[in-house]
Amino acid sequence: MKTADIIGKNYFGSYTNTRVACRGVVIEDDRVLLSYEKENDLYMLPGGGLEPGEDEAACCIRELAEETGLQVRLTSCPLELTEYYEDWRYVTRYFCGVITGECGQKLTDYEEDAGLTPVWLPLTAALDIFSRHESYADTDEPKRGIYERELLALTEILGKKHILFLKQKALLEQFLKTGAITKAQHDKSLHDLREKMGE
Secondary structure (H helix, E strand, O other): OEEEEEEOOOOOOOOOEEEEEEEEEEEEOOEEEEEEEHHHOEEEOOEEEOOOOOOHHHHHHHHHHHHHOEEEEEEEEEEEEEEEEOOEEEEEEEEEEEEEEEOOOOOOHHHHHOOEEEEEEEHHHHHHHHHOHHHHOOOOHHHHHHHHHHHHHHHHHHOHHHHHHHHHHHHHHHHHHHOOOOHHHHHHHHHHHHHHHOO
């Protein structure tokens, strides 16, 4: 399992509180499953806090079901990300998984008030949203921190090479849609790109 740290500008240098959470990374057809709070215009990977006595994998499965209404089978836990803010240490374990079925959402009062809904976004769009984390530094520190966390998590899990491949693939799709290249040129370029990058 990879590990990564984020040390906030407001970290006191030591912590007296710890919160452990688990988040799910579900990717299908180059799209990632996210939780979106409509009232706060906030995207994040679905997940939440570990309950007393709860197993981490069970926490992730429960949170995914509650927030997205989807049942997921976990396949790996590739990343533990630790954040330090003020006197807190936040430990988040990221699990990858695949959808196995549907169930009903079970939102908390806060989530209902925030208009939480599951959304599928192209990975490139999600990475673009999260990469703008610094633009919230003066206006919304919690959002900035969440976006920095999710960007680091996806970058660590996917790898920079795969992210570059996704961005170049998306660019080829855009060229095809606008008529800048033909379908045959698109297909050859995509084939060459896959060979070059080992995808």
